Amino acid sequence: MHRSAMLRGAKLMALKAAEALHVDRFLLRSAWRSRRLLILCYHGISIDDEHLWDSSLYMPRPVLRRRFEILRELDAKVLPLGEAIERMEAGTLPPRSVAITFDDGNYDFLTQALPLIREFSYPVTLYLTTYYSDFNRPVFDVACSYLSWKARGRTLVWPEVVGAPVLLDDANRAAIDRRIKDYVKSAGLSGAAKDNLLRDLAGRLGIDYDALGTRRLFHLVTADEARELAAAGVDVQLHTHRHRTSRDRDFFRREIDENRAAIARITSEPANHFCYPGGFHLPEFPEWLRERGVVSATTCEPGLTTRETDRLLLPRLVDHTGLTEEEFRGWVSGVASWLPHRAHVMSEGQLLEG
Numbered sequence: 001m002h003r004s005a006m007l008r009g010a011k012l013m014a015l016k017a018a019e020a021l022h023v024d025r026f027l028l029r030s031a032w033r034s035r036r037l038l039i040l041c042y043h044g045i046s047i048d049d050e051h052l053w054d055s056s057l058y059m060p061r062p063v064l065r066r067r068f069e070i071l072r073e074l075d076a077k078v079l080p081l082g083e084a085i086e087r088m089e090a091g092t093l094p095p096r097s098v099a100i101t102f103d104d105g106n107y108d109f110l111t112q113a114l115p116l117i118r119e120f121s122y123p124v125t126l127y128l129t130t131y132y133s134d135f136n137r138p139v140f141d142v143a144c145s146y147l148s149w150k151a152r153g154r155t156l157v158w159p160e161v162v163g164a165p166v167l168l169d170d171a172n173r174a175a176i177d178r179r180i181k182d183y184v185k186s187a188g189l190s191g192a193a194k195d196n197l198l199r200d201l202a203g204r205l206g207i208d209y210d211a212l213g214t215r216r217l218f219h220l221v222t223a224d225e226a227r228e229l230a231a232a233g234v235d236v237q238l239h240t241h242r243h244r245t246s247r248d249r250d251f252f253r254r255e256i257d258e259n260r261a262a263i264a265r266i267t268s269e270p271a272n273h274f275c276y277p278g279g280f281h282l283p284e285f286p287e288w289l290r291e292r293g294v295v296s297a298t299t300c301e302p303g304l305t306t307r308e309t310d311r312l313l314l315p316r317l318v319d320h321t322g323l324t325e326e327e328f329r330g331w332v333s334g335v336a337s338w339l340p341h342r343a344h345v346m347s348e349g350q351l352l353e354g
């Protein structure tokens with residue numbers, strides 16, 4: 001057995017044992033847990049089969065519903081993010097505190113997640129990236145990978161982009177995806193040109209690109225829709241304009257400022273909470289954020305937050321389809337934070353030079 005699979009098996013056994021011994025129930029009521037905040041992170045909630053393509057990014061709606069039910073069963077106190085952070089600092093968190101965040105602002109947030117959020121009356125924060133909200137076409141990177149998954153088993157003939165005809169099987173789909181993205185990068189294509197490229201790709205794979213667009217898989221919410229969300233009580237916060245950060249301070253700053261200006265057109269509430277795109281952060285980022293008046297920033301490193309945690313490097317549990325209910329409950333009680341968990345591997349994919 002692979003080492004990580006063995007570790008996971010051992011961890012699941014430990015979680016079962018903790019449940020049998022009521023360690024989790026004890027922790028849920030403990031002062032130790034009361035001093036801690038669990039921040040949850042979600043991405044897409046599938047409109048169709050997106051979770052079958054990428055179960056780490058997309059979750060079927062029934063799984064999200066079950067997570068919300070578990071929060072209710074465990075009597076978790078779901079707080080607005082800003083309030084949760086303030087009360088953590090003041091030492092006045094209620095027991096079993098949880099904050100819920102969604103990244104990016106996919107259209108499916110509006111149609112799939114919001115009805116559940118309303119039903120459970122949970123406050124949520126939406127970290128909105130604004131370029132594709134303005135330019136309301138499918139987000140290139142995700143739509144491109146999805147198209148080649150959708151056409152798996154077929155042969156892609158696209159000499160100008162990928163060279164020789166290539167079979168889109170499990171062995172080389174990732175490499176082809178990378179080759180298309182490298183082509184886009186080196187050609188310095190605009191949003192509109194990238195959209196045309198997706199249409200070209202879909203046509204070559206026999207996929208109806210317009211149908212995909214009509215259903216708005218991989219679209220973000222428009223500014224008008226984001227306004228509706230804000231009016232419905234969703235806390236809209238910062239996630240950079242182009243879902244990019246940079247080692248270049250001015251470029252980094254511009255991404256925050258443009259994102260903030262776009263959000264200011266959506267909601268009158270000031271946007272001062274930030275989420276690192278792709279969870280990627282460099283040591284200089286917290287200071288740059290502080291200079292822009294940002295008061296908190298979340299990563300994708302799993303963990304519970306305490307008063308001692310740097311506000312600009314708050315850990316989050318990225319919930320996903322592969323996480324079992326036991327693991328999820330273990331995170332709500334806190335017992336899972338004691339067990340070894342796979343560290344979030346930061347990818348430099350979100351980093352762009354100025």
Ligand SMILES: [Zn+2]
Binds near residue numbers: 278
């Ligand atoms: Zn994101």
